[in-house]
Amino acid sequence: MALLGALLSLVGTSVVHAQGFSTGPSTVSNASPAAPAESASEMLGESYQDLLKGELDAALDKVNGVLALDSQNKHAYLLRASIYAQQKQWDKADCDYDVVLVMDPEDVSVKFDLAELKFMQKKYDEARPGFAEIQGDKDGGDFATYKVFLCDLFGAHEAAAARELDALDLVGGNPSYYFGNAAWDLVHHKTEDAADWLHSAARIYANAPQKFAKYVSCLKDLGYLPLHLSSTQ
Numbered sequence: 001m002a003l004l005g006a007l008l009s010l011v012g013t014s015v016v017h018a019q020g021f022s023t024g025p026s027t028v029s030n031a032s033p034a035a036p037a038e039s040a041s042e043m044l045g046e047s048y049q050d051l052l053k054g055e056l057d058a059a060l061d062k063v064n065g066v067l068a069l070d071s072q073n074k075h076a077y078l079l080r081a082s083i084y085a086q087q088k089q090w091d092k093a094d095c096d097y098d099v100v101l102v103m104d105p106e107d108v109s110v111k112f113d114l115a116e117l118k119f120m121q122k123k124y125d126e127a128r129p130g131f132a133e134i135q136g137d138k139d140g141g142d143f144a145t146y147k148v149f150l151c152d153l154f155g156a157h158e159a160a161a162a163r164e165l166d167a168l169d170l171v172g173g174n175p176s177y178y179f180g181n182a183a184w185d186l187v188h189h190k191t192e193d194a195a196d197w198l199h200s201a202a203r204i205y206a207n208a209p210q211k212f213a214k215y216v217s218c219l220k221d222l223g224y225l226p227l228h229l230s231s232t233q
Contacts, residue, residue, distance in 0.1 A: 040066050040070060040076070043062050043063070043065055043066045044062075044066055044073075044075055044076060044079060046062050047062035047063040047066070047083075048079060051082060051083055056086055056087055059079075059083050060083050063076050063079050063080045063083065067080070074103055074104065077097075077103075078096070078097075078100055078110070080096055081096035081113065090117060090121060094114065094117055097113055097114045097117070098114075108139075108140065109140070111130060111133060112130070112131070112134055112140060112144065114130055115128075115129075115131045115133075115147070116147075118130065119131075119147065119218070122154070124150075124152075125151070127147070128148055128151035128152070128155070131147040131151065132144070132148050135148065142174045142176050143175070143176070143215070145164075145174075145176050146175070146179060146215065148164065149161060149164040149168065149180050149183075150183060152164060153183060153187055154222070161184070165180055165181065165184055168181070175201070175205070175211060175215050176215075178198075178200055178204070179198075179215040179219075181197045182197035182201070182216075182219070183219060183224075185197065186219060186224040191228070194227065195227050201215075
């Protein structure tokens with residue numbers, strides 16, 4: 001279990017995948033002179049580091065500084081949305097993502113983040129359609145499929161979740177196969193079985209700790225992890 005423990009130790013509180021905007025469309029329409037690219041990049045980098053350290057007020061101050069100089073900076077809007085999400089300022093985060101979608105209506109990552117915002121609030125039925133919309137994406141489709149399954153599992157749609165788990169089992173081999181089965185067993189209090197699935201995933205994704213962390217982060221946020229096994233397990 002040593003490898004599993006090491007990987008689980010890397011899992012922190014979920015941060016919405018993207019990054020943020022201001023609280024209304026007027027911020028975008030009143031364009032300001034663009035900030036020097038290097039300066040804006042450095043400020044965003046510092047803001048992101050503050051976010052990772054949980055220093056949310058400092059992170060927000062820095063990203064607001066970027067937006068004061070460049071109200072069209074998509075990355076700043078995305079980062080601020082993540083900060084707002086961690087502060088549980090859901091409406092502000094949602095508004096920031098909406099502004100980014102006005103800038104780039106086809107941005108799949110932002111569509112995912114809007115769904116994730118609902119998921120973080122445990123609004124699983126509202127989150128599900130957003131994840132379902134991007135299941136066909138070549139890069140993030142498997143993770144979106146996993147999140148659709150979790151929406152039904154955590155949203156108490158047992159029959160739908162069971163059908164989706166069967167579909168994951170038929171495909172097999174994808175991350176959603178291992179983590180989906182682990183999630184099912186955790187919800188149904190089969191801790192030892194869940195540990196087996198997670199141990200397999202830890203071995204398979206030992207060289208991809210970020211992928212492992214991404215799939216298990218919500219399980220930790222909801223209190224299912226870390227596992228509490230007896231010393232003999």
